[in-house]
Amino acid sequence: MIKVGIVGYGNLGKGVTLAVSKASDMECVGIFTRRDPSALNPIVNYPVYSMEKLGAFKGEIDVLLLCGGSATDLPNNTANLLKDFNTVDSFDTHAKIPEYYDKLEKVAKENGTLSAISIGWDPGVFSIARMLFGAVLPDGNDYTFWGKGVSQGHSDAIRRIEGVKNAIQYTIPKEEALSAVRSGQNPKLSTRDKHLRECFVAVDDGVDKSAIEKAIKEMPNYFADYDTIVNFVSEEEVRSMQQKLSHGGFVFRSGNTTKENAHLLELSLKLDSNPELTGSVLVAYGRAVAKMAKEGKTGVVTVFDVPIKYLSPLTNEDLRKTLL
Amino acid sequence: MIKVGIVGYGNLGKGVTLAVSKASDMECVGIFTRRDPSALNPIVNYPVYSMEKLGAFKGEIDVLLLCGGSATDLPNNTANLLKDFNTVDSFDTHAKIPEYYDKLEKVAKENGTLSAISIGWDPGVFSIARMLFGAVLPDGNDYTFWGKGVSQGHSDAIRRIEGVKNAIQYTIPKEEALSAVRSGQNPKLSTRDKHLRECFVAVDDGVDKSAIEKAIKEMPNYFADYDTIVNFVSEEEVRSMQQKLSHGGFVFRSGNTTKENAHLLELSLKLDSNPELTGSVLVAYGRAVAKMAKEGKTGVVTVFDVPIKYLSPLTNEDLRKTLL
Numbered sequence: 001m002i003k004v005g006i007v008g009y010g011n012l013g014k015g016v017t018l019a020v021s022k023a024s025d026m027e028c029v030g031i032f033t034r035r036d037p038s039a040l041n042p043i044v045n046y047p048v049y050s051m052e053k054l055g056a057f058k059g060e061i062d063v064l065l066l067c068g069g070s071a072t073d074l075p076n077n078t079a080n081l082l083k084d085f086n087t088v089d090s091f092d093t094h095a096k097i098p099e100y101y102d103k104l105e106k107v108a109k110e111n112g113t114l115s116a117i118s119i120g121w122d123p124g125v126f127s128i129a130r131m132l133f134g135a136v137l138p139d140g141n142d143y144t145f146w147g148k149g150v151s152q153g154h155s156d157a158i159r160r161i162e163g164v165k166n167a168i169q170y171t172i173p174k175e176e177a178l179s180a181v182r183s184g185q186n187p188k189l190s191t192r193d194k195h196l197r198e199c200f201v202a203v204d205d206g207v208d209k210s211a212i213e214k215a216i217k218e219m220p221n222y223f224a225d226y227d228t229i230v231n232f233v234s235e236e237e238v239r240s241m242q243q244k245l246s247h248g249g250f251v252f253r254s255g256n257t258t259k260e261n262a263h264l265l266e267l268s269l270k271l272d273s274n275p276e277l278t279g280s281v282l283v284a285y286g287r288a289v290a291k292m293a294k295e296g297k298t299g300v301v302t303v304f305d306v307p308i309k310y311l312s313p314l315t316n317e318d319l320r321k322t323l324l
Numbered sequence: 325m326i327k328v329g330i331v332g333y334g335n336l337g338k339g340v341t342l343a344v345s346k347a348s349d350m351e352c353v354g355i356f357t358r359r360d361p362s363a364l365n366p367i368v369n370y371p372v373y374s375m376e377k378l379g380a381f382k383g384e385i386d387v388l389l390l391c392g393g394s395a396t397d398l399p400n401n402t403a404n405l406l407k408d409f410n411t412v413d414s415f416d417t418h419a420k421i422p423e424y425y426d427k428l429e430k431v432a433k434e435n436g437t438l439s440a441i442s443i444g445w446d447p448g449v450f451s452i453a454r455m456l457f458g459a460v461l462p463d464g465n466d467y468t469f470w471g472k473g474v475s476q477g478h479s480d481a482i483r484r485i486e487g488v489k490n491a492i493q494y495t496i497p498k499e500e501a502l503s504a505v506r507s508g509q510n511p512k513l514s515t516r517d518k519h520l521r522e523c524f525v526a527v528d529d530g531v532d533k534s535a536i537e538k539a540i541k542e543m544p545n546y547f548a549d550y551d552t553i554v555n556f557v558s559e560e561e562v563r564s565m566q567q568k569l570s571h572g573g574f575v576f577r578s579g580n581t582t583k584e585n586a587h588l589l590e591l592s593l594k595l596d597s598n599p600e601l602t603g604s605v606l607v608a609y610g611r612a613v614a615k616m617a618k619e620g621k622t623g624v625v626t627v628f629d630v631p632i633k634y635l636s637p638l639t640n641e642d643l644r645k646t647l648l
Contacts, residue, residue: 125460139346257600
């Protein structure tokens with residue numbers, strides 16, 4: 001049995017907990033939290049400990065599944081945890097991945113540990129598709145679409161506007177763009193062509209709604225380059241939408257092997273729960289980290305480095321027999 | 325530069341030749357054929373040699389791209405070639421993969437060579453999807469559909485019927501089945517539910533067409549378990565259809581992380597030329613074999629064993645920066 005520890009119990013931690021409970025080859029040593037452990041009521045009945053207790057489990061956990069956020073949790077904590085434990089995380093601040101990688105690689109090599117970073121569906125499963133498709137079809141174009149799903153960053157940006165009580169923003173791929181890609185036209189698509197942004201906003205009584213709508217639609221970086229729809233709704237409606245964590249997306253590679261012969265490779269995901277699917281990917285790579293660490297591998301790996309056989313509880317013989 | 329040799333110049337050999345010509349990090353030492361080399365007019369102007377000359381290139385070729393068939397070429401020849409060269413092949417006789425693997429593993433280990441077997445889109449890219457999806461979503465169902473595309477085995481089976489001059493058979497996924505899977509219903513699908521078989525048959529003058537149609541539709545293993553459409557056409561029409569080598573297919577994983585939350589993962593390919601896309605996959609794995617062999621790896625590998633970073637001509641740093 002692979003012994004795992006779960007660090008953090010937000011939406012992702014809950015998704016990871018569910019995924020661990022479905023893994024026949026894993027046992028959960030504990031969920032570690034910065035909150036009061038007795039206040040946590042995890043969805044599966046695993047022991048809950050305060051983060052301060054984690055050090056006592058050194059040598060008794062094969063891999064820590066890190067469920068913190070990319071803004072502060074992971075950049076601040078992973079390097080420290082990696083001194084004593086193998087880790088998996090979902091670090092997704094794209095521009096900072098090289099820096100994050102270098103920092104952790106040093107710690108892992110010094111301490112003989114192994115860390116899988118940027119694991120999830122994007123970065124993660126989508127990265128595999130982009131890389132594999134591009135290697136197979138070098139003469140072609142990549143297209144990645146996200147949604148329909150909530151963008152936390154864009155929702156936050158709206159909430160920072162004065163007079164806004166609460167807000168949620170959906171990123172929606174445009175059907176015309178998807179169709180153009182699927183038809184093999186290899187279209188040139190601007191930011192505006194690919195995605196639509198739809199916002200549901202609850203505001204204070206008596207505010208100027210048209211001013212808020214203008215502030216959203218003209219917000220640089222977040223909305224100015226997009227077609228944006230703003231709907232004003234009640235706080236209750238926003239809160240109800242915030243319960244649904246569905247998401248999805250598409251990776252396409254469209255290209256040619258000769259002038260006459262075109263090919264279209266497509267990966268698509270439709271997810272009822274973004275954190276539960278992300279958690280499931282994290283757990284599969286947790287299995288891989290535990291196995292590779294046992295074989296003596298140290299350092300930092302991404303989805304590009306891990307042979308996928310390590311993700312499965314099946315033996316290599318069974319994989320070849322049943323899935324090849 | 326990675327030095328490759330191409331063994332065999334049928335449809336797949338031609339596809340591999342095109343793919344090598346698009347690989348900026350490869351040079352082709354030669355195409356090796358059992359036919360008269362002077363009679364070959366390859367699509368890219370690479371040197372052509374008789375197979376007997378191949379031995380003289382030992383030490384000068386990083387990887388041989390084997391373009392023979394799975395029925396006799398590969399089972400008879402790969403082990404012998406593997407004594408002196410690293411190889412990649414598209415062996416796809418599913419039931420015999422374990423036996424083929426064991427035989428080659430012994431030769432490769434004895435001779436310090438490396439062989440990637442069963443490379444292409446299925447087995448190959450589809451196998452990656454089945455394995456990755458299943459590891460991520462253990463509580464779910466797999467569905468693989470093939471087509472629309474030609475099945476060589478079924479076309480051959482029709483041609484063996486007395487009175488048939490020529491024939492071509494298309495495997496077609498049924499739209500209702502695809503829709504049921506896409507809607508997340510997790511349907512139980514019989515063989516008949518998933519695929520339709522459409523045949524275009526040219527027959528001798530004066531034969532009993534209804535008898536031939538019956539012989540096709542009732543043929544055990546090949547057609548009896550399917551809905552089959554038989555069209556009688558001219559020899560010219562069959563020949564013209566045989567020029568088009570388009571194919572495609574779908575891999576789905578449909579499953580749940582909780583009772584409420586379902587997910588659908590889908591990979592689909594639409595190919596204008598089956599051998600050109602298969603050849604492109606073979607060349608990407610040829611790159612991987614050359615790199616892994618240089619690092620000292622020996623034995624037999626499948627798509628489950630090869631970290632996908634090896635498929636790309638990009639550096640690991642660039643992959644993380646641009647594709648993660």
